[in-house]
Amino acid sequence: MKRVNKDYLVAFFMLLPSLVLLAIFVYGFIGQTFYVSLTNWGRDPAQALALRPVLEFVGFSNYERLFTSFLEVRFRQDLINLFFFTVFFLVGSLGLGLLLAILLDQSVRGEGFFRTIFLFPFSLSFIVTGTVWRWMLQPQGGINALPTAFGLPPGEFTWLTSRQQIWHFNWQDLPFFTGLVVVAVLFWLTVRAWRHHQRTRAATFGAVALVLALWKLTGARIEILPFPERHGFNLALVGIIIAAVWQMSGYTMALYLASLRGIPEELREAARVDGASEFQTYRLVVFPLLGPITLSAMIILGHISLKLFDLIFAMTGPDLATTSVPSLLMFIRSFRAAQFADGAAIAMVLLVLVATIIIPYLWISLRGEVRR
Amino acid sequence: MKRRSWRWLIYLLLGLATLFFLLPVYLVVITAFKDPATIRLATAWQLPETWHWQSFVVAWETLAPKLRNSLILAVSATTLSAMLGSLNGYVLSKWRFRGANIVFPLMLFGMFIPYQSILIPLFQFMSNTGLHGSLQGLILAHVVYGLPITTLIFRNFYAEIPDEMLEAGKIDGAGFFGLYWRIVFPLSISGFVVVIIWQFTQIWNEFLFAVTLTTPATQPITVALAGLAGGEAVRWNLPMAGAILGALPTLIIYIVLGRYFIRGLLAGSVKG
Numbered sequence: 001m002k003r004v005n006k007d008y009l010v011a012f013f014m015l016l017p018s019l020v021l022l023a024i025f026v027y028g029f030i031g032q033t034f035y036v037s038l039t040n041w042g043r044d045p046a047q048a049l050a051l052r053p054v055l056e057f058v059g060f061s062n063y064e065r066l067f068t069s070f071l072e073v074r075f076r077q078d079l080i081n082l083f084f085f086t087v088f089f090l091v092g093s094l095g096l097g098l099l100l101a102i103l104l105d106q107s108v109r110g111e112g113f114f115r116t117i118f119l120f121p122f123s124l125s126f127i128v129t130g131t132v133w134r135w136m137l138q139p140q141g142g143i144n145a146l147p148t149a150f151g152l153p154p155g156e157f158t159w160l161t162s163r164q165q166i167w168h169f170n171w172q173d174l175p176f177f178t179g180l181v182v183v184a185v186l187f188w189l190t191v192r193a194w195r196h197h198q199r200t201r202a203a204t205f206g207a208v209a210l211v212l213a214l215w216k217l218t219g220a221r222i223e224i225l226p227f228p229e230r231h232g233f234n235l236a237l238v239g240i241i242i243a244a245v246w247q248m249s250g251y252t253m254a255l256y257l258a259s260l261r262g263i264p265e266e267l268r269e270a271a272r273v274d275g276a277s278e279f280q281t282y283r284l285v286v287f288p289l290l291g292p293i294t295l296s297a298m299i300i301l302g303h304i305s306l307k308l309f310d311l312i313f314a315m316t317g318p319d320l321a322t323t324s325v326p327s328l329l330m331f332i333r334s335f336r337a338a339q340f341a342d343g344a345a346i347a348m349v350l351l352v353l354v355a356t357i358i359i360p361y362l363w364i365s366l367r368g369e370v371r372r
Numbered sequence: 373m374k375r376r377s378w379r380w381l382i383y384l385l386l387g388l389a390t391l392f393f394l395l396p397v398y399l400v401v402i403t404a405f406k407d408p409a410t411i412r413l414a415t416a417w418q419l420p421e422t423w424h425w426q427s428f429v430v431a432w433e434t435l436a437p438k439l440r441n442s443l444i445l446a447v448s449a450t451t452l453s454a455m456l457g458s459l460n461g462y463v464l465s466k467w468r469f470r471g472a473n474i475v476f477p478l479m480l481f482g483m484f485i486p487y488q489s490i491l492i493p494l495f496q497f498m499s500n501t502g503l504h505g506s507l508q509g510l511i512l513a514h515v516v517y518g519l520p521i522t523t524l525i526f527r528n529f530y531a532e533i534p535d536e537m538l539e540a541g542k543i544d545g546a547g548f549f550g551l552y553w554r555i556v557f558p559l560s561i562s563g564f565v566v567v568i569i570w571q572f573t574q575i576w577n578e579f580l581f582a583v584t585l586t587t588p589a590t591q592p593i594t595v596a597l598a599g600l601a602g603g604e605a606v607r608w609n610l611p612m613a614g615a616i617l618g619a620l621p622t623l624i625i626y627i628v629l630g631r632y633f634i635r636g637l638l639a640g641s642v643k644g
Contacts, residue, residue: 006547007467007547007548008467008469010547010548010549011462011463011467011469011548012463012467012469014459014460014463014548015459015460015463015464015475017456018456018459018460018479018519018523019475019479021516021519022478022479022482022516022519022520025482025490025494025516025517026481026482026485026490026517027478028493029489029490029493029494029497030485030489030490032492032493033489033490033491033492033493036492036493096389099385100386100389103382103385103386103389104386106379106382108382108383108386114386114389114390116627116630117390117393117394118389118390118393119626119630119634120393120623120626120627121393122626122637123573123622123623123625123626123633124577124619124622124623125576125577125578125579125594125618125619125622126577126579127577127579127594127597127598127618128577128597128615128618128619130598130601131597131598131601131611131612131614131615132396132399132400132612132615133396134601135399135400135403135416135608135611135612136395136396136399138413138416140413140414141412141413141414141416142399142413142416145413145414145416145417146395146417148414149417246392246393246396250393251637254634254637254638255637255638258634258638303484306486307486307487307488309488309579309580310579310580310594310598313579313583313598314597314598314601314602317602327486327488330488330491331488331491331580331584334491334492334495335495335584340492343488343492344492346488347486347488347489347491347492348489350486350488350489351485351486351488351489354484354485354486355485358481358484359481362477362480362481362484363477366473366476366477366480
């Protein structure tokens with residue numbers, strides 16, 4: 001008994017170095033970044049590059065400026081870019097990955113060969129992928145020149161250098177539309193709780209949704225900017241989305257294929273015996289079982305997308321505003337312009353975005369484990 | 373009988389997908405083998421008139437020191453983070469102390485954070501300790517931020533080893549290290565292969581730390597390649613040859629050890 005206790009102590013001390021390192025390099029550094037974001041580091045050029053800069057505490061004014069100052073319009077467009085990029089990247093990677101997994105699940109000949117080809121981009125760096133696709137997307141060559149090989153006219157779209165922006169909206173309307181989405185989600189939760197006979201829960205969600213909806217309808221309007229500001233979806237991002245999907249859809253294919261293989265054949269056989277067509281078997285038996293892996297894949301791809309840096313750096317460089325995202329802006333603000341406080345504030349916004357999807361994910365996946 | 377009729381459609385779609393995945397490869401290879409004077413956007417898809425090896429020689433001369441940096445970086449950081457991860461995983465699966473349920477998620481969170489959120493303090497730390505610009509500094513960063521994933525993979529791997537095996541060892545009088553060397557380590561060879569492949573690939577391909585913490589002398593291949601391909605009026609044969617050189621190591625690992633590669637990839641989702 002004594003021996004075992006001593007061993008637990010040894011075990012803890014073996015883990016300790018890693019714990020200390022992570023405590024400093026993850027949590028300590030995050031704390032320090034947060035502190036920097038509350039200072040004026042970089043505002044005063046004399047202090048910006050000083051070895052021991054004298055910093056003044058300025059509260060949340062850096063954040064306020066990012067979201068409201070008309071000089072910081074690029075940051076807001078970066079957030080919009082990130083949003084559209086994430087949505088299309090997720091839809092593209094999940095859709096193509098699922099399609100490929102289903103195709104490979106039909107006991108095709110040469111499955112290993114196809115699998116190897118679909119997954120190989122995942123082993124490359126985003127820098128290699130970016131370099132390659134930058135060449136593929138040259139306006140006068142690459143993809144645009146491909147149709148000429150079949151005697152067709154060349155493509156006209158200018159890809160990465162495109163200046164077109166579609167789906168315009170006013171930044172002022174964002175709180176309103178966010179509110180609408182929240183109301184919709186709350187109503188959905190109400191209906192779900194009602195169906196599961198959770199009366200109290202349904203009542204709470206319903207009441208909150210109603211109050212919010214009424215407040216919206218009575219014309220309450222929060223305006224975060226003193227002026228209207230037009231944003232939209234930059235079409236230059238399309239090329240980057242294609243390259244990202246090219247690289248990552250093999251990964252979702254591998255995830256889906258692993259979970260398709262985990263579905264017992266008897267289950268599908270039973271559906272077929274009951275007279276379900278192949279299509280119905282998928283819709284009624286297979287797809288519902290793919291829910292959990294889809295959620296995991298969404299979270300993993302989602303956080304990759306929020307952090308995406310190298311691919312855009314390699315495809316358009318860090319300075320092109322039409323394809324910029326916050327992670328790039330943080331980099332040039334901090335390490336090119338020495339505006340460390342602004343960089344730190346952008347980094348904290350990114351961290352909050354990632355944390356809102358990762359913390360619940362860790363919570364749910366590890367909670368299940370402890371129960372086991 | 374009925375299922376036969378649409379099987380051609382499966383192969384057609386697979387063929388189209390193969391084309392989508394391989395077209396860039398074709399373009400890279402033929403561009404890398406072209407004489408730079410003959411590279412024109414309009415003829416980008418045509419095979420080179422003469423196969424021109426020179427670009428690889430030039431790219432090799434420029435990139436060899438960077439490839440060497442990447443190799444030193446990836447090998448040392450992978451080795452260190454795999455060893456630490458194995459110990460951590462052993463502790464967290466077989467010697468669970470009170471509070472381990474809190475410590476583990478806190479460790480895991482470190483692999484999901486956007487590294488921008490620690491980049492400024494990390495940069496300051498490296499400058500203050502004189503590690504900035506050195507390969508050692510970059511290795512340290514990769515070891516520390518690699519700990520969560522290596523710990524996770526080993527922990528899930530060791531969870532499969534039945535506790536009874538360790539109990540038997542304890543009765544024979546083996547302690548923490550005895551059990552590790554005699555029972556756990558010999559069983560973890562394939563775990564090490566998975567972790568080493570995963571870490572090597574990740575570190576070889578990493579860019580953000582590399583571009584922030586190195587100087588031209590210590591640049592790894594990703595930074596050098598981004599520099600080679602960036603800028604205006606690029607001669608495309610060089611970046612393409614460089615991309616091939618930079619991609620080969622991880623590509624070869626993937627093709628030769630694909631099975632372990634996929635296991636690492638699946639382990640990346642927390643539940644394993």
